[in-house]
Amino acid sequence: MATSVEIPERTIAVGFQGEAGAYSQRAVKRLFTQATSVPFHSVHRVFEAVEIGTVAFGVVPLENSHAGSINETYDLLVRHGVSIVGETIVRISHCLLALPGTPLDEVRTVYSHTQALDQCSEFLDSLPVERIAVHDTAGAARILAERKESGAAAIASTEAAQLYELEVLASDIEDRADNSTKFVAIARGGSDLFGPPEKTSVVFATADMPGALYRCLKEFADRHLNLSKLEHRPSRAKAWQSNFYVDFDAPVHDPAAQEALQAVAELTSFLRVLGSYPRAR
Template sequence: MTSIAFQGQPGAYSDLACRKAFPTMTTLPCESFEAAIAAVHEGRAALAMLPPENSLAGRVPDMHALLPKSGLSIIAEKFLRVEHCLLAPPGASLATIKRIHSHPVALGQVRNLLRELGATPVVEYDTAGSAEIVAKLNDIGDAAVASSLAAELHGLQILRRNVEDEAHNTTRFYVMAKNPVVPAPGTPHLMTTFLFRVRNVPAALYKALGGFATNGVNMTKLESYMVNGTFTATQFLAEVEGHPEERKLRLALEELEFFSTEIKLLGTYPADPFRLAQRGD
């Protein structure tokens, strides 16, 4: 089995990320995050590659809601620099473009281009889908903002690359599998992702997190969200550097457990080279 599942249409940025990270695997497009997770459980894919966050758009709420019950383990992280391309049918040029189709988030990231060309933004359901629509329209007045892969799959020409307003647009992906693949303790540059709920007592979160500070564990992420639509039960997603069996992180998790009603490890995995480069390692 050599397939890797992602949410979206062929040519989506998630598809491109899968192909870059796992060039020997076949990508499996899925309509939803749930469908991508199910593909792994059902054996139609060995892995799923799903995005928890983007540097411009922030976290992906659907992913955070699905993580606790996904039944999958995080075995790696990958980062993709999002490079928007302006795609159009053969024969089109920058001078002929009147309408630019794409997902609303992508359109919000190419305001300078829209202003320069005087083009009308046309909202579509996703970037790869916008490329498919422009290919079917086959009108030199229509263009799409999507990936270079979408251009290749739909027979469109790339009028301009890197049309995004901000150069730091990057999406992070979790690589998820049915069974955990845990590196050995002592392996350098490891990340651990986990969920927890604190007890309903004063200063519980403050006390729960104290163990990470006193044990010298670097926490790179802490996010909260409601559980089951209630306003009284809050769940936290945290990411730290290190291995749960290493002394510093083990002691920190033991202290966290004392003030928590539930702790669920989602995975321990190598930090991506992009992360290491960002922090200068």
């Protein structure tokens, strides 16, 4: 359920997972110059809100440069009637936050989202701390501030530190300096808000025949369509069947893309275009 937010007239309502100060909210600000950010407890709730029209857009995490794909988001793209309409890449710079005056050597507990804990594993390994996963990085900061828990810290953003009046004990604690997350904007229909499409995301399940995946991929290669992503996830429709997710570098209305998709449709039991949209800048 969303936090109650008053949305001014002529302002776009954009849902995101997390609380104020979350990295997802930073992605909203990168994608939308004027928008009211509406927080939701889970990515699933963001999809539901977009689908029923509670918000015009949603912004959800899709892939991290260190931890890989966000599997939940890929599954939800298949289950809900929404499309990807834009993307952005957000640099994720984690900070260790604590109550003002807390020495680093007294920290024994660290709260954060499970992905953030994983992305900072090398730093955390150097400390004698227990790691506790919560629903959101900014939520971890809020919990710490509300409980006023001594000997505890949270991994979150600098925005969360300022918002919840916490002290930054250490900055840039992520394992990799190039730690980034790709976020996508979703909507019920297409949108030209972000410019003309340059890439297309599709999902399909191959027919049960030898070489089916090879034949599908060959249709793209034969038309010189570059694939920038290929991975599979278990299908919810049938046990031991996989859905294949493919990104290719062309708009869906490109003649070569249309030919390839028509050919792939004949080789698959399920095919859906998840969106055609501009590349992240």
